[in-house]
Amino acid sequence: MTPSPATVSPRLCSVAGALDVIGEKWSLLVVRELILGVQRFNDIAAHTGAPRDILTARLRRLEDLGIVERRPYSDRPPRYEYVLTKAGRDLRPVVMALKHWGDTHVMHRQMPPVLEHHCGEVFVPRVHCAACGEPADGRTLKRIDA
Amino acid sequence: MTPSPATVSPRLCSVAGALDVIGEKWSLLVVRELILGVQRFNDIAAHTGAPRDILTARLRRLEDLGIVERRPYSDRPPRYEYVLTKAGRDLRPVVMALKHWGDTHVMHRQMPPVLEHHCGEVFVPRVHCAACGEPADGRTLKRIDA
DNA sequence: CCGAGTCGGTTGGTTTTCCCAACCCATGGC
DNA sequence: GCCATGGGTTGGGAAAACCAACCGACTCGG
Numbered sequence: 001m002t003p004s005p006a007t008v009s010p011r012l013c014s015v016a017g018a019l020d021v022i023g024e025k026w027s028l029l030v031v032r033e034l035i036l037g038v039q040r041f042n043d044i045a046a047h048t049g050a051p052r053d054i055l056t057a058r059l060r061r062l063e064d065l066g067i068v069e070r071r072p073y074s075d076r077p078p079r080y081e082y083v084l085t086k087a088g089r090d091l092r093p094v095v096m097a098l099k100h101w102g103d104t105h106v107m108h109r110q111m112p113p114v115l116e117h118h119c120g121e122v123f124v125p126r127v128h129c130a131a132c133g134e135p136a137d138g139r140t141l142k143r144i145d146a
Numbered sequence: 147m148t149p150s151p152a153t154v155s156p157r158l159c160s161v162a163g164a165l166d167v168i169g170e171k172w173s174l175l176v177v178r179e180l181i182l183g184v185q186r187f188n189d190i191a192a193h194t195g196a197p198r199d200i201l202t203a204r205l206r207r208l209e210d211l212g213i214v215e216r217r218p219y220s221d222r223p224p225r226y227e228y229v230l231t232k233a234g235r236d237l238r239p240v241v242m243a244l245k246h247w248g249d250t251h252v253m254h255r256q257m258p259p260v261l262e263h264h265c266g267e268v269f270v271p272r273v274h275c276a277a278c279g280e281p282a283d284g285r286t287l288k289r290i291d292a
Numbered sequence: 293c294c295g296a297g298t299c300g301g302t303t304g305g306t307t308t309t310c311c312c313a314a315c316c317c318a319t320g321g322c
Numbered sequence: 323g324c325c326a327t328g329g330g331t332t333g334g335g336a337a338a339a340c341c342a343a344c345c346g347a348c349t350c351g352g
Contacts, residue, residue: 010195014248015178015241021252025169025339032161041300049156051340056301077348079299087251094243095161101240102160105233106167171310187329197311202330223319225328 021065026050027058031091034068039081167211172196173204177237185227
């Protein structure tokens with residue numbers, strides 16, 4: 001337990017290395033969103049709660065580190081989306097371990113599990129209209145009772 | 147992908163909950179040290195590189211959250227050591243996942259794996275003198291060649 | 293053609309956090 | 323007496339995070 005004398009420097013360790021890379025505030029929440037398939041700047045900001053300027057900084061850094069890829073999905077107007085690289089997808093076990101620990105030691109009720117659809121992707125539910133098959137959301141639905 | 151309109155608030159999620167608890171700078175490195183069996187304030191400070199005042203704050207918070215236990219091992223002078231609770235030991239998968247990711251994506255060479263001795267504890271090597279069986283370190287060894 | 297809305301950001305100013313060196317106190321050993 | 327050890331605390335400066343407001347390029351509705 002007692003360390004070697006005199007020249008004790010911080011442990012050279014890949015846990016520390018990993019935290020240097022993805023240990024900054026918001027980084028892992030951004031990765032969580034990307035794992036869930038959220039790809040657009042505004043959506044990531046809304047779902048994580050991260051300030052927009054910080055989010056910009058994190059996305060740039062994750063891009064520099066080869067964890068996310070930023071790619072245009074529209075030329076005019078210029079629009080971008082973010083997707084995980086292999087290195088980024090490999091963070092799933094980290095996020096899952098955090099989620100499991102959070103489930104059992106922080107949240108008092110069990111959170112819904114992350115599911116994987118048989119297509120191989122993380123399952124994100126989306127409501128469709130059974131009649132026409134088109135997606136349904138707040139803009140395509142309207143109250144008719146009043 | 148596009149979220150529901152209007153009232154989009156940060157996702158209620160145990161990943162976020164976990165990060166609120168152990169996502170602050172240095173927290174997971176402190177847990178790493180405790181997993182490795184380092185229990186004393188000065189040793190944790192030296193091995194992590196955390197500033198002493200920050201380390202104090204983190205240890206207090208981890209104690210309040212029930213992740214570490216602070217207990218005296220000497221009355222006079224008053225001295226304390228830190229050990230993980232069950233909730234703290236349950237963070238091992240998180241630290242291991244981080245370590246594995248760091249091994250493959252940050253560090254360019256493989257770091258030595260964390261081993262578990264058959265006694266059930268994490269294996270931390272300590273060099274002993276084969277002759278007398280006592281532990282050997284910088285204070286008990288001396289160069290005799292010059 | 294005008295005004296409002298969308299998207300992906302920037303900018304400036306404030307607040308919070310982190311960092312570092314120095315100091316403190318009780319004790320034990322020389 | 324004097325220094326070392328262990329577990330901190332303190333003050334002050336540097337860095338990071340936060341927030342509201344703004345911007346530019348476009349689209350859409352009227």
